[in-house]
Amino acid sequence: MSEQRRSVAIHVPVLTRVEGEGALDLRIDNGEIVQLRLRIFEPPRFFEKFLEGRSYTEIPDMVARICGICPVAYQATAAQALERLFGVELSPWARAMRRVFYCGEWIQSHSLHIHLLAAPDFFGCSSVIELARIAPEEVRRGLRIQALGNELMDLFGARSVHPVGIRVGGFHGAPSVERIGDIREKLRAALPEAEALIRWAAGIAVPQDDQAFVCVAMRHPLDYAIECGDIGASDGLHIGAAAYDEHFAERHEAHSTALFSSYRQQPYLVGPLARLNLNHARLPARIKALLAATGLVLPSRNLFHSLLARAVEILLALHEALRLLDGYRVPDSPWVPVTPRAGVAAGCTEAPRGLLWHRYEMDADGCVVSARIVPPTSQNQARIEEDLRRSLLDFGLDQPDEALRLHCEKVIRNYDPCISCATHFLRMTVERT
């Protein structure tokens, strides 16, 4: 037994319950981790080449295809960057509805992750189907909330998967007052469900963990940043989207097709917990009070609080959608005219999984010369590896292979990696020599 403990190699060939496919290789020699690699296979950056030569009018629809779970994030970020370059001032209606549209995506993506992907881990279940046997009401509630998020996306995007609503300058169309009235009723009815979800999420026993990491998220002087704001970090950094490149670096690692991002040569965290840590003061008072009642102390250094952070953001998104749809009127035009011009502009928004950054160089005809897209999962990739390394040491390297694999998967799922934006399942291989 002691021989086995000293030298271990684990390869997880398939990580289930994440968005996409990836793999984990872990090798332990003489009780030390000598190799830990989260491998990502899918090459999403080809999208950047696809975009070259394309007109600005096509970009929002094209980038929506990068991800079936967070297409609004891609659309809204691209549109924001191009509108900045073209000097477009959105109408107040379009500005507000961009946030509402985005709220729909947060609601559906977060509810999906909580119930279908993450929660089974904390109940000893291998899937949501097993979870449904012991927590059927909670799973039903999760599916209802997810469906409502999809409905909100469908309202502005004509469909919830790869929606087509956003155009540079606003939206292609505006929902009718009647349809907005209908969705407002549903959003209002979902508020107590989302509050109950927070209480349930807060009651889930999670492993104790305390890790030091830098949180990076967008910040806004008034709102909990979603679709607009600057970029902030827990060490005090505060920059505009255009300065992202000066502070954050991307590098290739041979084992992954996604790029690894770093900030001051260190991994960093993006996503719901990073946002909540940085922006909890911007939550509406009612949500703050509810959160305080759960006993969660912020900022949290326990990544297992990510599930609760998502639940909090679901309630926030419901509140925001309701607030912004209050007094809804159909505008004279849902978009403003756009005149393209040559230049470079960057944009960023908070995708459900974290900061999403785009940069476009455009020619005078409004066609893409070059594009760069930095998704949240590649920003979190180095942090995931760092977390795994620390978590495994805490967990105990002499644990059985299966326990190590499950623990690795549980840690990785905290980050809700969208491996289709950056990979698919995690394939983990274990070797013991």
Add this chain to the structure above:
Amino acid sequence: MSGVRILGIGSPSGDDQAGWLVVDALLAGGMQAGEVLVIEKLDRPGAGLIGLLGGADRVILVDAMQSHGRPGRLARFDEEDWPRYGHGLSSHGFGVLAALTLARELGGLPSRLELYGIEIAAAHPGAAPGPEIQAAARQLAAIIAASLGG
């Protein structure tokens, strides 16, 4: 009575349109959708399928299947035929059987559920469905129409 719901599941990828073709064939054959008979095409609904199963007395689901059989082959799956699901689910791989299995756990299956599969060959994005798939869809539409007394 909340009637019958016919759901054709597919995607715009070649033969994977099989479920949609059945809906097209039903409508072309004169079947009238309305309050008591809902006929819909769904594009990879994932877990969203569960919500569409409620509130109907009878649901007829049609989807493409790949089982190394002859393209165009029709199959009907009863509940005991559903493969056991429990591992490996992701939202990307959350298919019809996973949704039905979860719905069953949640007590959300309609009292009468019929699941039909049409064996397909290629599912290339943007491609047209093969003639054998189109013929099979028309055949299955006739079977469904007959079962509804149409």
